[in-house]
Amino acid sequence: MSDHGACRELPHDAHGHEEDVGVVEQAGLVTAEKVRRVRSCKLGLRGLEEEAAWIARYGQFWGARFNELDEVVEELKRKEKADGRKKKERARHE
Numbered sequence: 001m002s003d004h005g006a007c008r009e010l011p012h013d014a015h016g017h018e019e020d021v022g023v024v025e026q027a028g029l030v031t032a033e034k035v036r037r038v039r040s041c042k043l044g045l046r047g048l049e050e051e052a053a054w055i056a057r058y059g060q061f062w063g064a065r066f067n068e069l070d071e072v073v074e075e076l077k078r079k080e081k082a083d084g085r086k087k088k089e090r091a092r093h094e
Contacts, residue, residue, distance in 0.1 A: 021041060024030050029048070030041045 018039075021030065021032055021039075025032050025041075025044070028044045030044045032039055032041045034040075
């Protein structure tokens with residue numbers, strides 16, 4: 001894909017896109033080649049295995065944390081519901 005073709009799809013100018021390509025090129029994710037006025041990018045030799053492993057680790061971590069949070073929220077709802085029943089009973093006896 002040429003830089004020009006990608007620029008039409010991105011919400012910033014060509015200079016900003018050029019900087020973005022430079023960053024991913026330095027990371028080894030793409031290789032860029034300039035022929036006359038056209039700069040073409042190809043997927044780099046380095047894969048995303050390391051990044052995928054990091055995402056998977058943190059995905060599991062945050063998944064577990066959100067599950068724990070769900071349990072806390074459900075417990076608070078149960079307590080709130082029970083407290084509401086107690087208040088209604090007290091109000092009826094007064």
